Amino acid sequence: MKRFSVSKLTLPMYSALAMVFLLIPIVYTIAFSFNDSTKRTNTEWQGFTFDKWLGVCAKPDICESLGNSLFIGAVSTLIATVLGTALAIGLVRYRYRARGAVNLALFLPMATPEIVLGAGLAGLFFNAGVGAGMTTVIISHVVFCLSFVVVTVKARVQTLDPVLEEAGRDLYANPNQVFWKITFPLLLPGIVSAALLSFSLSFDDFIITYFNSGSVETFPKYIYVAAARGVPAEANVIASAVFIATILLVLVAQINGAIKRKRLLKK
Amino acid sequence: MAFAAFGSAPAKEHKTPTKSGKIVLALLMPGLVYLGLFFFTPLMSLIVTSLEVPAASGAIGEYEYGFAWQNYVTVVTDYMPQILRSFYYATVATLIALLFSYPLAYFIGVKLRSRPMLQRMMLVLVIAPFFISFLLRTIAWKQIFSDGGAIMQFVYSTGLMSTSDHFLGTDAAVIFGLTYNFIPFMTLPLFTTLERFDVRLLEAGSDLYASPAAVFRKVTLPLSMPGIISGTLLVFIPIAGDYVNASQNFLGSSKTSMIGTMVDADFLQTQDYPLASALSVLLMAVIVVLVSVYVRRSGTDDLL
Numbered sequence: 179m180k181r182f183s184v185s186k187l188t189l190p191m192y193s194a195l196a197m198v199f200l201l202i203p204i205v206y207t208i209a210f211s212f213n214d215s216t217k218r219t220n221t222e223w224q225g226f227t228f229d230k231w232l233g234v235c236a237k238p239d240i241c242e243s244l245g246n247s248l249f250i251g252a253v254s255t256l257i258a259t260v261l262g263t264a265l266a267i268g269l270v271r272y273r274y275r276a277r278g279a280v281n282l283a284l285f286l287p288m289a290t291p292e293i294v295l296g297a298g299l300a301g302l303f304f305n306a307g308v309g310a311g312m313t314t315v316i317i318s319h320v321v322f323c324l325s326f327v328v329v330t331v332k333a334r335v336q337t338l339d340p341v342l343e344e345a346g347r348d349l350y351a352n353p354n355q356v357f358w359k360i361t362f363p364l365l366l367p368g369i370v371s372a373a374l375l376s377f378s379l380s381f382d383d384f385i386i387t388y389f390n391s392g393s394v395e396t397f398p399k400y401i402y403v404a405a406a407r408g409v410p411a412e413a414n415v416i417a418s419a420v421f422i423a424t425i426l427l428v429l430v431a432q433i434n435g436a437i438k439r440k441r442l443l444k445k
Numbered sequence: 446m447a448f449a450a451f452g453s454a455p456a457k458e459h460k461t462p463t464k465s466g467k468i469v470l471a472l473l474m475p476g477l478v479y480l481g482l483f484f485f486t487p488l489m490s491l492i493v494t495s496l497e498v499p500a501a502s503g504a505i506g507e508y509e510y511g512f513a514w515q516n517y518v519t520v521v522t523d524y525m526p527q528i529l530r531s532f533y534y535a536t537v538a539t540l541i542a543l544l545f546s547y548p549l550a551y552f553i554g555v556k557l558r559s560r561p562m563l564q565r566m567m568l569v570l571v572i573a574p575f576f577i578s579f580l581l582r583t584i585a586w587k588q589i590f591s592d593g594g595a596i597m598q599f600v601y602s603t604g605l606m607s608t609s610d611h612f613l614g615t616d617a618a619v620i621f622g623l624t625y626n627f628i629p630f631m632t633l634p635l636f637t638t639l640e641r642f643d644v645r646l647l648e649a650g651s652d653l654y655a656s657p658a659a660v661f662r663k664v665t666l667p668l669s670m671p672g673i674i675s676g677t678l679l680v681f682i683p684i685a686g687d688y689v690n691a692s693q694n695f696l697g698s699s700k701t702s703m704i705g706t707m708v709d710a711d712f713l714q715t716q717d718y719p720l721a722s723a724l725s726v727l728l729m730a731v732i733v734v735l736v737s738v739y740v741r742r743s744g745t746d747d748l749l
Contacts, residue, residue: 189552190552190556193553193567196548197567197570200573200629201573202585202589203574203577203582203583203586204577204585206588207582210585221588221591261475261476261479264472264473264476265473265476265477268469268473274469282740283477284480285736287484288679289678289682290484290729291685291686291687291729291732292683292686293686293708293725294686294729295484297491297708297712297725298488299483301722302483302486318483320479320483321480321483321484328476378575382579384580385688385689385705397578401580402580405580406694409584413578417578418577420576420577425569428572432566432568432569433562436561
């Protein structure tokens with residue numbers, strides 16, 4: 179069977195090219211964060227500089243929008259992760275009649291176009307007389323992050339052997355101890371991935387935020403408005419920094435997981 | 446479903462202990478109440494608003510309860526081009542994303558099984574676009590395809606397009622951007638399905654003298670259906686509601702407006718809330734039909 183053929187190479191070659199294609203705009207965005215552009219726009223390459231990285235806050239409004247986005251991302255992720263983890267455990271561990279309905283209720287927010295949810299929430303807040311601001315943005319972000327947390331944590335709960343918790347109970351651990359000493363540590367990798375995903379979704383959200391944020395500036399809102407006259411290189415710096423930080427976190431988690439798996443297989 | 450791919454290591458699933466009672470309520474209630482308040486109520490509120498009539502005072506942006514089903518007629522007649530365009534873009538982009546992702550997901554999920562580390566790395570690279578600003582990566586494509594850029598200069602030099610023509614602002618440019626931005630939503634569910642795919646079935650097929658094409662058509666493709674269907678849903682739906690790619694400041698022009706463009710304009714600019722709501726309800730109705738077709742075919746257990 180081992181003979182050399184061009185067709186054997188087609189799939190790996192295609193996959194490599196597909197990867198390159200997916201990464202083009204990322205490389206472009208990072209490269210242009212080092213562009214020495216003196217003009218307001220950042221469309222032509224003018225030379226390499228670290229200046230934009232060292233002085234991101236030279237444009238104060240961009241830093242303010244970054245601060246808001248980080249805050250919104252952190253608070254919505256916290257709420258969504260707590261609610262979503264509880265839902266995931268409840269969904270996998272217990273059987274009840276309304277299971278199908280609960281699955282559907284959790285899937286629908288993922289299947290709702292952002293424009294529909296954004297307009298719906300804006301209408302609700304407007305009718306209830308709640309002014310758009312930080313609170314309304316956070317409430318909206320939790321809605322779309324929640325289902326993604328459930329999906330991610332659920333996958334982890336499914337791999338958890340209930341025997342481990344039984345063993346804890348047999349050794350006279352109370353339910354609290356069983357949860358914090360056994361269940362939670364075993365679920366932690368799933369919870370961390372879920373939180374990471376939730377934060378990225380919140381940090382990058384534009385449409386729902388645009389409808390529900392009033393005068394609160396977020397980083398995507400800043401870019402959307404700036405796109406009309408030209409986005410400054412400082413925006414590329416922030417996006418690149420966030421990208422590098424997230425990808426490092428994901429890589430560390432993946433490598434960590436792979437090493438652990440190897441060790442388990444050896445035993 | 447899709448995101449389970451990077452949720453955890455694949456391991457065998459344990460059977461569910463049958464237990465019920467107060468603890469389930471305590472676990473499920475907070476999340477479900479939250480969704481009730483901030484997901485289902487807004488959708489209901491959209492339906493109510495979509496039927497409202499202008500207030501008697503005649504002030505802009507003020508409406509009162511009514512049963513103006515004519516709003517839906519207005520929306521369908523006035524926004525037909527945008528409605529058709531949105532679904533046209535979504536259909537084409539979903540198909541391209543599927544054709545692009547399938548070989549890639551097959552390579553990562555089946556061919557790279559013997560190399561788990563490389564498999565994980567490739568997966569991280571597939572989702573990497575998620576981690577850089579959606580708006581900035583779209584702007585990056587805009588600049589790459591600008592008239593003065595290397596690609597367009599090359600195209601002009603070959604004479605395929607005259608210099609008075611542009612790529613930006615066309616249907617093709619918007620479809621390109623939409624496809625690019627949602628490819629990971631297709632690749633991930635395909636990967637999750639193909640990762641579990643039993644390759645011995647392929648051998649069985651060829652042992653029985655089926656041609657590679659026949660094996661693919663009769664074995665591989667039917668078994669990848671769950672991934673194809675959930676990928677299609679996850680790509681088609683957000684694209685139908687997107688309007689950033691189609692916006693004039695990104696890859697589109699005034700000729701590429703979509704449903705979202707009109708909802709944005711009606712809601713945030715002309716403050717015609719009933720029309721914006723009616724259009725959103727229509728879009729949501731189409732999505733609900735698509736999801737229920739899926740549920741009917743595959744049940745609710747694989748949804749999440």
